[in-house]
Amino acid sequence: TQLLKQSPQFLSIQEGENLTVYCNSSSVFSxxxxxxxxxxxxxxxxxxxxxxxxxxKLKRLTFQFGDARKDSSLHITAAQPGDTGLYLCxxxxxxxxYKLSFGAGTTVTVRA
Amino acid sequence: GAGVSQSPSxxxxxxxxxVELRCDPISGHTALYWYxxxxxxxxxxxxxxxxxxxxxxxxxxxxxxxxxxxxxxxSTLTIQRTQQEDSAVYLCASISGLPWEETxxxxxxxxxxxL
Numbered sequence: 708t709q710l711l712k713q714s715p716q717f718l719s720i721q722e723g724e725n726l727t728v729y730c731n732s733s734s735v736f737s738x739x740x741x742x743x744x745x746x747x748x749x750x751x752x753x754x755x756x757x758x759x760x761x762x763x764k765l766k767r768l769t770f771q772f773g774d775a776r777k778d779s780s781l782h783i784t785a786a787q788p789g790d791t792g793l794y795l796c797x798x799x800x801x802x803x804x805y806k807l808s809f810g811a812g813t814t815v816t817v818r819a
Numbered sequence: 820g821a822g823v824s825q826s827p828s829x830x831x832x833x834x835x836x837x838v839e840l841r842c843d844p845i846s847g848h849t850a851l852y853w854y855x856x857x858x859x860x861x862x863x864x865x866x867x868x869x870x871x872x873x874x875x876x877x878x879x880x881x882x883x884x885x886x887x888x889x890x891x892x893x894s895t896l897t898i899q900r901t902q903q904e905d906s907a908v909y910l911c912a913s914i915s916g917l918p919w920e921e922t923x924x925x926x927x928x929x930x931x932x933x934l
Contacts, residue, residue, distance in 0.1 A: 711861070747927060748927050752922050795861060799921075805869070
């Protein structure tokens with residue numbers, strides 16, 4: 708049973724459009740991470756959020772951690788083909804945990 | 820410095836054969852994870868090594884799976900008597916082990932296909 712559910716599973720958009728992907732759970736997480744994975748590669752960490760209500764911006768990417776620390780979203784503004792990839796969220800239940808629970812991911816395709 | 824490397828990058832084997840997958844973590848990283856990624860699914864935790872502590876093997880799906888790590892260096896994941904459901908990408912990640920460090924650095928994975 709996956710603790711983190713990501714939606715949508717697939718997303719295909721035109722270059723220049725905006726997109727949002729979601730990561731939801733009924734469990735409270737001490738921290739949540741977002742990774743991007745490109746074909747044939749391992750996931751690469753984009754951001755870690757630790758405070759409920761926290762918003763972090765990384766260029767055109769905006770990450771939000773829900774107030775209750777049960778959900779998160781990733782918003783990409785003016786998407787580019789280089790944003791294509793599998794976006795994974797992963798969370799730690801306890802601050803001292805070493806295990807991450809991963810969602811199944813959202814596959815994003817940005818068409819030129 | 821070099822990142823995490825894994826070998827082989829691809830492995831095709833016949834059902835019932837044993838396979839050994841290798842992970843070379845970032846030098847100096849004390850902690851190492853193995854994950855399995857099936858198509859359309861998230862990463863599934865398999866095993867965790869931290870320094871000289873006993874590994875956390877709670878994610879290994881059956882006794883056909885085993886892993887070793889020599890000190891803080893190379894790790895090998897062995898799957899005995901492979902089954903078709905073992906087909907997946909096997910990812911290794913290392914982390915520095917420092918209390919404030921939360922970044923896992925992943926290798927490119929080994930794509931295993933069991934025929």
